[in-house]
Amino acid sequence: MKLGLITTGGTIAMRKDTSGKSVPALSGENLLDTLPKLAESAQWEIKNFSNFASCNMTPAGMKNLALSVNELFSDPAIGGIVITHGTDTLEETAYFLDTVLSDPRPVVLTAAQRDSSETDSDGPRNLLEAMLVALDPSARERGTLVVLNSEIHAARDVRKLHTSQVNAFTSGAAGSLGNIDLHRVYWHRPPSRTPKLTLPERLANIALVKIYTDMPAGVLEAFFSAAEGLVLEAFGRGNIPPRLVPALEQAVQHGLPVVITSRCLFGRTAPAYGYPGGGADLERSGAWFAGDLSSEKVRLFLALALGLQLPLPEIKRLLEAAGR
Numbered sequence: 407m408k409l410g411l412i413t414t415g416g417t418i419a420m421r422k423d424t425s426g427k428s429v430p431a432l433s434g435e436n437l438l439d440t441l442p443k444l445a446e447s448a449q450w451e452i453k454n455f456s457n458f459a460s461c462n463m464t465p466a467g468m469k470n471l472a473l474s475v476n477e478l479f480s481d482p483a484i485g486g487i488v489i490t491h492g493t494d495t496l497e498e499t500a501y502f503l504d505t506v507l508s509d510p511r512p513v514v515l516t517a518a519q520r521d522s523s524e525t526d527s528d529g530p531r532n533l534l535e536a537m538l539v540a541l542d543p544s545a546r547e548r549g550t551l552v553v554l555n556s557e558i559h560a561a562r563d564v565r566k567l568h569t570s571q572v573n574a575f576t577s578g579a580a581g582s583l584g585n586i587d588l589h590r591v592y593w594h595r596p597p598s599r600t601p602k603l604t605l606p607e608r609l610a611n612i613a614l615v616k617i618y619t620d621m622p623a624g625v626l627e628a629f630f631s632a633a634e635g636l637v638l639e640a641f642g643r644g645n646i647p648p649r650l651v652p653a654l655e656q657a658v659q660h661g662l663p664v665v666i667t668s669r670c671l672f673g674r675t676a677p678a679y680g681y682p683g684g685g686a687d688l689e690r691s692g693a694w695f696a697g698d699l700s701s702e703k704v705r706l707f708l709a710l711a712l713g714l715q716l717p718l719p720e721i722k723r724l725l726e727a728a729g730r
């Protein structure tokens with residue numbers, strides 16, 4: 407089968423420099439050279455999209471990546487696409503692609519936590535297993551997938567939880583979609599359906615603000631002029647210090663969508679508390695809730711939906727469906 411390989415960079419494509427620090431080094435061709443089995447098992451169409459650390463990825467870059475995926479898929483002989491990416495922002499790119507891609511063929515993101523200079527780098531195995539998933543006929547129509555450490559994750563659920571370990575990625579309570587064992591792909595569950603959006607001409611500029619104890623209202627207000635929408639990463643179930651509520655209300659009155667997420671890694675936000683600054687107070691002030699979708703993913707969803715100029719009530723409905 408013919409597969410596409412799009413390389414964007416990340417530790418998987420890095421090597422140690424003379425000072426012992428990891429820096430970008432390998433092209434797509436170099437990556438395939440690391441494992442003869444990769445070259446044998448598929449015919450590859452390589453696209454070296456970029457070679458940077460994933461702190462350089464942007465929503466505009468994700469949009470270009472989506473266009474590159476669609477361009478590769480215009481070849482009916484391509485059965486699936488593997489994308490290599492840095493782990494730092496991988497879950498964002500995966501979610502963006504999952505939201506805007508509609509082709510049933512698998513798109514599988516993979517990465518590494520240890521660069522290619524390490525004798526026990528996780529890159530070659532991750533790349534090989536990502537290829538096995540992309541080649542698997544039952545990987546079709548499962549949305550954008552993330553393969554690391556022999557696990558297959560759904561883009562909407564996956565998060566990087568550890569800075570350095572090879573088992574850094576988890577899907578929390580939702581669990582992984584499947585795994586790879588002795589070069590065989592096993593599926594545990596279908597992915598949950600998430601709303602799809604078309605690619606807008608322009609992506610809206612959304613600020614993600616982490617709320618902290620004793621945060622001055624002025625700090626929050628400083629974001630209003632800089633953004634077309636706000637994601638407030640609140641405490642717990644979705645609560646903020648009461649003195650920030652008038653600022654939130656003001657943002658809503660200025661027409662900015664304000665979405666409450668949580669600094670808790672797992673579980674849903676909800677307007678469950680009735681005290682000042684509690685979720686019910688925020689809902690009354692016009693804020694929206696997005697279930698268990700992470701702050702970063704809510705930001706991308708808003709950037710796409712506002713970019714499409716969808717009416718705000720429609721965006722609220724879609725976001726609630728995205729957060730389930």
Ligand SMILES: NC(=O)C[C@H](N)C(=O)O
Nearest residue numbers: 416417459460492493494
């Ligand atoms: N493991 C990695 O890929 C981390 C790297 N800093 C990146 O995101 O590009």
